[in-house]
Amino acid sequence: MAARYELIAAELRDEILAGVHPVGSQLPSEAELAARYSAARGTVRQAVAVLAAEGLVGSRQGARRIVLGGERSQSFAELHSFAQWARSKGHRVGGEVLGQRRRRAGPAELVRLGSPEVLEVLRLRTLEGEPVLLERTVYASWIAGAVEALPPDCVSVTQGLYESVGLVFAYGEHLIDAVAAGSEDARLLGVRRGSPLLRQRRVTTTQEGRPVEWSDDRYRAGSVAFSIRNSIGANPLTRLALS
Amino acid sequence: MAARYELIAAELRDEILAGVHPVGSQLPSEAELAARYSAARGTVRQAVAVLAAEGLVGSRQGARRIVLGGERSQSFAELHSFAQWARSKGHRVGGEVLGQRRRRAGPAELVRLGSPEVLEVLRLRTLEGEPVLLERTVYASWIAGAVEALPPDCVSVTQGLYESVGLVFAYGEHLIDAVAAGSEDARLLGVRRGSPLLRQRRVTTTQEGRPVEWSDDRYRAGSVAFSIRNSIGANPLTRLALS
DNA sequence: GGTCTGGCCTTGTTTGTACAAGTTCCCCTA
């Protein structure tokens, strides 16, 4: 995080959040910024590209960049790890492992994880003491041992695995939809059977592209939402038709 | 779309999709690609940055880039416009306007659209003849006339507004969660009251950052899902705690 | 046989330059 363009991006982001550049206003031109920071125009371009990727500013050829929005997301971890996200937002987060066992991988799991044997873990996560999330996670066998070695009250699995074996979750693919609560979901989350749940299914891989986990996370309705900013020409989210 | 780096990105994307670079394999180095396309290294970097943003490839300093995944999303329109998305995927899409009226903006709408009067439109969209989506959209007053002038059976509002008044939707902010179907939702979508719906609320703005519409879209569960790829260091999606 | 180190390879960062393409806005004209 010592890169020049990241420092400039951070400074501009702070200015935007502080209201120096209000929503709807124009950002200084690249030339002005380059002069202000004594940096080359390319470096400034990299900095504002970061802000554009975050959805903070929009840009069009020929016109000044426009400030689009206020607060913004930061890290990959925030989307990936429930605990890290919750803590960064100042929530009180808890959780416990309800069940854990090794078994043979089903065909779908074999395709996603490339591992004949898997470790299945059922976790309940709480926010401010209220149960909000039920995680059904399946880990590839090569990492199963490290997962089992984690303390049962480990709040952040992501962080735990990083500290114990140096594993870094680097890439993820997520599928988001809505489902009705099954009887187990209902009992554990404290809702009625059939009530709506927000479901996030994801595969996570290491930096080398090796799959680590495949998870089915179900949020109680009204507890959590997903937010995304997009722009013409930069669009990471897609719809998918089911069935 | 005549830019050099876009052409290179398109060619590499095609190669990946065609299996020339299988998932998990290494992409040629920047130097090799630069030589192959007789382009500067910077141009090649821009091209692979596009693929990285799409989640197709991952990269780490020091190591060759890795191919992460297969098919990918394309356009902003795909997320923004239900009709354009459905048609691009080869689905048969239909829809009708169920109600439309002008009224004074509520406080939340005033904040989001900055318009004291709004046009409220209720639309039902179908996929392969089945109702899957109920849209409750509120338009800012300055565009309301153009919306009313659209034919009632207009399949794509986005496209209709572009053709009639040249309006381009450029930026969007989306909030995704799950809700229970209300009685109106249930009747129109053909599901039981209280059954789960996937809700997407969004504000869309023009290129200048002017808000155009604020919409509450509800999908029948099991009909549509949202998909996203992310990576450490590039993460557009965020969780939000509600209440 | 295992481990460690050093060199090579590859990606990341930065600067500088030049031109292309689109926007904005003022001034001039009808």
Next chain:
DNA sequence: TAGGGGAACTTGTACAAACAAGGCCAGACC
């Protein structure tokens, strides 16, 4: 006064060069 033309400004694209930082591997060493 309304409209058109054009100059100035701003972002987009492309090239070239150099060094930094981290990964990878083979050969040396214990």
